Amino acid sequence: MAFLRRLGVDAYMLLLIAMVAAGLILPVQGVAAAGLKQVTVWAVALLFFLYGAKLDASAVRSGLLNWRVQGLTFGATYVLFPLMGLGLAFLFGRGLGPDLTFGLVFLAVLPSTVQSSIAFTGMAGGNVPAAICAASVSNLIGVVLTPALVALLLHQGAGAVSGAAVVKIAAQILLPFAIGQAARPWIGGFVQRHRKMTLTVDRGAILMIVYSAFSAGTVSGLWSAIPLLGLVLLFGVVALLLALSMKIVTLCGRAAGVPEEDRAVLLFCGSTKSLASGLPIATALVPAATLGATVLPLMLYHMTQLLVCALIAQRQSRRLGAAAGQPAA
Secondary structure, three states: OHHHHHOOOOHHHHHHHHHHHHHHHOOOOHHHHHHHHHHHHHHHHHHHHHHHHHOOHHHHHHHOOOHHHHHHHHHHHHHHHHHHHHHHHHHHHHHHOHHHHHHHHHHHOOOOOOHHHHHHHHHOOOOHHHHHHHHHHHHHHHHHHHHHHHHHHOOOHHHOOOHHHHHHHHHHHHHHHHHHHHHHHHHHHHHHHOHHHHHHHHHHHHHHHHHHHHHHHHHOOOHHHOOHHHHHHHHHHHHHHHHHHHHHHHHHHHHOOOOHHHHHHHHHHHOOOOHHHHHHHHHHHOOHHHHHHHHHHHHHHHHHHHHHHHHHHHHHHHHHHHHHOOOOO
């Protein structure tokens, strides 16, 4: 287990894999599936309520003063990634099929991670306050911008975003978040002191969504319609997307003369995608029967980015420790 932890594989990632396996082997069906869906809806609403309650808007405003790194990170997340996603969808869409191609483009328009990108930035000796700001702003904007980009880039066929989906997002995500922000003066301190509560809701909601999504795919026969070659191709495309994003944001940071500690922010916030935000948004946009295929690229990307970012951050930590004459953390 210690070896897996060094690679960035923790108990939570193993639970994610277990939920995928359970959805494939022992899918929830019928009344139980309907009950799980309702529980998931309320768990997601609670999750975004807690996000709103713990987000310090003043900290976000102060972090925005570092406009260069914030602008580059925003551009990587919402300009570079959508362009790369569309390009890869054009090149490999025929081999992936429509459902996985939609999932690939959906992945490309998601916000960056919060907890992991900040942790990796700190491990690599980067600018943690700037990372907190970049990740928070990315997710705050992404709640609105991601559905808008999906509607813009995938405005026809199964990828279309209906008015009902917009209302669902507003009711399930935006409204709880706004209520949490409004209640922050009274409950913000309590939420900050009980981080385990937020973490439990966060990870619990994600695990339920993953199990529900992959169960629905199994029941509808979705997985039997996706050939093995398509899954292998998907993993290759996802790995290529991560490699391209990391290389491009690194080159852009150097070309812009960004300090090394800010380049770490750009790398870890500009090349990662949020599973925590992506799954709830997907549940509001995508029919249950194809939800599994939509989130599969995100699942693969999420696990790959954690492994790669952990290795990069640990290598940077060792380099900084050697330069300071101290053992790495």
